Amino acid sequence: MSLHNGIKNYPIRGLIEKTPRPFVFDKIGFLKMTLSIETERLRLREFKIQDKMNLIDILSDEDSMRFYPHPFSEKEVEGWIDWNLKNYAEYGFGLWAVILKKTDVFIGDCGITLQNIEGEKLPEIGYHIERKYCNQGYATEAALACKNYAFEVLGFLKVYTYTTPDNLSSRRVAEKIGMTPVKNFSKKGIQEVLYVAERVDCPQ
Numbered sequence: 024m025s026l027h028n029g030i031k032n033y034p035i036r037g038l039i040e041k042t043p044r045p046f047v048f049d050k051i052g053f054l055k056m057t058l059s060i061e062t063e064r065l066r067l068r069e070f071k072i073q074d075k076m077n078l079i080d081i082l083s084d085e086d087s088m089r090f091y092p093h094p095f096s097e098k099e100v101e102g103w104i105d106w107n108l109k110n111y112a113e114y115g116f117g118l119w120a121v122i123l124k125k126t127d128v129f130i131g132d133c134g135i136t137l138q139n140i141e142g143e144k145l146p147e148i149g150y151h152i153e154r155k156y157c158n159q160g161y162a163t164e165a166a167l168a169c170k171n172y173a174f175e176v177l178g179f180l181k182v183y184t185y186t187t188p189d190n191l192s193s194r195r196v197a198e199k200i201g202m203t204p205v206k207n208f209s210k211k212g213i214q215e216v217l218y219v220a221e222r223v224d225c226p227q
């Protein structure tokens with residue numbers, strides 16, 4: 024995995040190590056803000072407004088969204104992009120577009136957002152892969168890269184994911200990237216199961 028990062032260092036109390044992470048500058052001294060994470064088959068990059076139709080194929084799909092209250096409307100997909108553009112600007116991370124390197128095709132999203140979990144703002148890895156690309160290990164490959172990024176670049180000591188108990192493929196992805204279930208909790212009236220991974224060099 025290669026990482027090119029231009030993140031801002033936003034300390035989030037109790038979650039990241041004390042050593043400040045530097046800003047990254049390009050060769051002529053401009054602050055680099057373009058993220059690109061590469062894995063063997065995938066490239067993760069920031070969303071663009073033009074990704075809307077690709078995201079609609081996933082987030083407005085009834086089957087893909089069956090564990091959500093409802094498939095997203097076009098407005099909600101626009102809101103999803105806006106929310107992530109704001110996350111990039113504010114924190115330097117968010118959900119990213121997942122692109123197949125071989126064909127340059129957009130197949131989903133995966134990334135890290137801060138989620139309110141029982142009153143705490145915790146870093147959470149989320150993922151959505153278009154149905155026709157499912158069960159080929161793409162979510163696992165992307166989520167593993169995000170987990171490593173959360174630990175190695177952002178400096179988080181723990182990273183979480185949550186999903187509904189019956190979302191078995193999502194739970195399987197969490198397990199395959201080395202997460203363990205912590206507890207069930209309720210968010211917006213929906214029962215969720217929370218998974219965590221801890222950084223192995225986490226100071227005691």
Ligand SMILES: CC(C)(COP(=O)(O)OP(=O)(O)OC[C@H]1O[C@@H](n2cnc3c(N)ncnc32)[C@H](O)[C@@H]1OP(=O)(O)O)[C@@H](O)C(=O)NCCC(=O)NCCS
Pocket residue numbers: 087088090149150151152153156157158159160161162163164185186187190191192193195196
């Ligand atoms: C969850 C999701 C991202 C997984 O994407 P993916 O690229 O298919 O994931 P992977 O191929 O890396 O792994 C899927 C795993 O789930 C398993 N799986 C799939 N359907 C399953 C089912 N009904 N029951 C149990 N396991 C299942 C697969 O066999 C695979 O595990 P394996 O490698 O041990 O065989 C995708 O299904 C999706 O986008 N779902 C809709 C959105 C969603 O619910 N996102 C999570 C929100 S919390």
